Amino acid sequence: MKAAQITRYIPAKDIEINEDASQPPIDAGFVLVEIKAVALNPIDWKMVEGELSRFMQLPFPFTPGSDFAGIVREVGAEVKHIKKGDEVYGMAGYNRNGSGSLAELAAANASFVWKKPASLSFEQAAAVPMTGLRAWHVLVEVLQVKAGQRILIHGGAGGIGTFAVQVAKHLGAHVATTVSGKDKDYITDLGADVVIDYQKEDFIKIIRDYDAVFDTIGGETFEKSFAVLKPGGKITTMLWERHPELVQKYGVMYVEQSESVSPQSFMGLGALIDQGIIKVQVAKTFLFDEVGDAFDYQKDGHPRGKVVVKIK
Numbered sequence: 040m041k042a043a044q045i046t047r048y049i050p051a052k053d054i055e056i057n058e059d060a061s062q063p064p065i066d067a068g069f070v071l072v073e074i075k076a077v078a079l080n081p082i083d084w085k086m087v088e089g090e091l092s093r094f095m096q097l098p099f100p101f102t103p104g105s106d107f108a109g110i111v112r113e114v115g116a117e118v119k120h121i122k123k124g125d126e127v128y129g130m131a132g133y134n135r136n137g138s139g140s141l142a143e144l145a146a147a148n149a150s151f152v153w154k155k156p157a158s159l160s161f162e163q164a165a166a167v168p169m170t171g172l173r174a175w176h177v178l179v180e181v182l183q184v185k186a187g188q189r190i191l192i193h194g195g196a197g198g199i200g201t202f203a204v205q206v207a208k209h210l211g212a213h214v215a216t217t218v219s220g221k222d223k224d225y226i227t228d229l230g231a232d233v234v235i236d237y238q239k240e241d242f243i244k245i246i247r248d249y250d251a252v253f254d255t256i257g258g259e260t261f262e263k264s265f266a267v268l269k270p271g272g273k274i275t276t277m278l279w280e281r282h283p284e285l286v287q288k289y290g291v292m293y294v295e296q297s298e299s300v301s302p303q304s305f306m307g308l309g310a311l312i313d314q315g316i317i318k319v320q321v322a323k324t325f326l327f328d329e330v331g332d333a334f335d336y337q338k339d340g341h342p343r344g345k346v347v348v349k350i351k
């Protein structure tokens with residue numbers, strides 16, 4: 040089968056397709072999926088370029104990719120909620136004990152796979168899992184955002200941010216978000232109430248006394264965000280950073296997000312998508328042969344929403 044593979048860490052734009060890659064085996068609890076489309080996430084190029092090699096050693100040859108949409112071709116023992124022939128979407132990938140999704144076939148842990156929303160094409164469905172489900176998890180299960188609350192979402196025009204702004208608005212929140220200047224109108228159209236240009240404006244001078252912060256940027260942006268919360272407000276980040284001294288200084292709550300995916304998040308987000316309440320944002324679609332260009336665009340092209348690779 041064809042798979043985008045590396046045999047050592049390389050610039051992601053240089054990745055090539057191996058026409059003769061091995062078909063991945065599946066264990067109990069796993070499914071084999073014929074991949075139709077894949078969406079790229081920052082972690083994919085970080086793995087290919089060796090940025091995460093301090094935390095995880097990749098087995099070479101290595102097939103990157105997590106998010107996918109496709110058709111189930113084989114079902115392992117103990118899998119109950121999907122069957123052969125189902126059109127599905129989900130996350131495969133090495134860090135979920137599966138195989139990379141940038142391939143004609145991938146093995147995926149069935150807990151990270153669900154029937155795809157009927158209203159979406161394979162290209163649109165692939166653009167949902169890691170960012171859409173994370174956004175849902177953080178807003179509904181971690182921050183537990185309620186109608187009338189005020190929330191700051193950093194990186195509103197990114198993969199996670201485009202879902203987060205829409206889900207927070209659906210929950211009835213007042214949403215402030217940081218984006219680059221070119222994305223101000225775009226994110227206003229997606230529903231944001233206060234839009235801050237992170238390159239020209241300082242968000243801590245514009246908003247205060249917020250109920251929650253959802254950070255997708257990290258570093259100085261995350262550290263400064265504690266100052267916009269009211270006492271008892273909640274903050275979380277996708278970047279695995281901790282600042283107990285700032286939690287204490289501002290009297291706020293740091294809440295942990297996790298990598299788990301609940302059936303409720305698949306069903307909750309999928310229903311909102313099928314009802315047309317959440318619109319999936321695909322920035323650009325590439326052919327499989329153009330996978331290097333897709334990585335280049337995802338990393339440096341400042342896409343609005345998701346970058347998708349059509350496999351078949």
Ligand SMILES: NC(=O)c1ccc[n+]([C@@H]2O[C@H](COP(=O)([O-])OP(=O)(O)OC[C@H]3O[C@@H](n4cnc5c(N)ncnc54)[C@H](OP(=O)(O)O)[C@@H]3O)[C@@H](O)[C@H]2O)c1
Binds near residue numbers: 193194298341
């Ligand atoms: N822990 C987890 O489970 C998990 C899961 C998924 C993702 N992540 C991490 O979360 C981060 C975001 O992921 P993503 O998929 O949303 O990335 P993305 O699609 O690359 O989006 C990032 C967005 O942030 C904007 N941005 C850059 N610097 C900014 C700043 N200082 N202030 C405000 N906005 C800024 C970018 O705008 P411009 O391009 O216009 O500058 C872009 O729109 C990544 O680091 C990723 O690795 C973690």
